[in-house]
Amino acid sequence: MKLNLRQVEVFRAVMTTGTIRGASELLFVSQPAVSRLLSHMEIQIGFALFERIRGRLHATQEAKKLYHEVEAVYERMQRLNELASELKEHQEGILNLVASPSLGQMLIPSAIARYRQHHPQVKLGFHYLTHLPLAERLLKQQADLAVTILPLNHPNLAQEEIGTGKMVCICPYNHPLSRLAMLNVQDLLPYPFISYDRNSPFGKMVQQFMQQQEQSPKVVLEVGSPQNACALVQAGVGISLVDQFSAQSWATSRFVTRPIMNAPSLHIYLIHVRSEPVSRLAQAFIETLKTVIAEERY
Incomplete structure (x- = not known):
């Protein structure tokens, strides 16, 4: 059993419009032609796609599952057409x-x-x-x-490693930690600490670093990313550990960055x-x- 593109097109049109008439108008073909193609498709696949109740079509569960896959195909076709158009417009490439x-x-x-x-x-x-x-x-x-x-x-x-940075501590301006040139983990413990979801990749990295130092900071908030942490530190919520790249991307920030002893490298x-x-x-x-x-x- 193989469905052809015309059958798929008719099936999608009926699912989209909900009626044989609507499908015929959408495809610019006669209603008998739509009905004939739909009936042939049902015979070919061996199960009903629609139930006819009081003159209206109601999609079966099997039809709904098929429709989900058909829409995925049409999305790919739409992307293909968009790509062809983009390649024509941008001859050097995308x-x-x-x-x-x-x-x-x-x-x-x-x-x-x-x-x-x-x-x-x-x-x-x-x-x-x-x-x-x-x-x-x-x-x-x-x-x-x-x-x-x-x-x-x-x-x-x-994958290829093309650069290296460090995990650093960020804290608000005028914070006691901002007066130190180099920090260790013990220096962080007295202050509210912004940490990460333990199941996130960066959260696991921070947690592992803390465990290696045998220390547990005073966590007051968990966030999803170092960028979230930067925003909260800037707002004065607490201190945090972030990657060097995130800290440096806040060029006009109201926080300071300090290195940490034994901090892990980031690549x-x-x-x-x-x-x-x-x-x-x-x-x-x-x-x-x-x-x-x-x-x-x-």
Whole structure:
């Protein structure tokens, strides 16, 4: 049993409009033609798609499940048409980038600005995402490159370390910790501490660091990301540990940054799909990004 595209089109039209008449008007064909194609489709697949009650069509549960898959196909077709149009408009090409929020606030925008100076005709897409959605974009080939501070361990993804930073402490201006040039974990203990969801990748990193130091800070709030922590520290809620990249992205912040003894290193990872060759446009962006990272001394 194989369904053809015309049958799928008719089925979707009936599901969308709810009537044979509506489907015929949508597809610019006669009502008998729609009914005939629909009946043939039901015979072919071996079960009813609609129940006819008081002259109206009601989709069966099987039809609803099919419709879900049909809509996914149409979404892919729509994306295909959009891509074809974009490729026609942007002859030099299209490059889609994703990054973790820590790097997406400052580092990647700086690299994009530099890249566009030499590739003004390339259409760029850029989103910053959390860990799992970022990997999903790559695996679905909705992004060409990802840049993140956390490794993505997946057999279908290749990653390269292209920069290094540190975990640092941030505290409000005029805070007692701001008077110290270097902190240790014990220095943090008297003050309200903004931490992270323990199941989040960065939260696990902070928790592991605290356990290694055999200390437990006074947690008053848990947040989802270092960027959230920066905003709260700036508001005076407490102190926190964040990655160096997030702290430096708040150029006009009202908090200060201090190094911590024995703080773990954080790395910048460049990630792409292993089975796909890196395009010329992507390779040019990688070189630009590495230049920016070197200039920032990460």
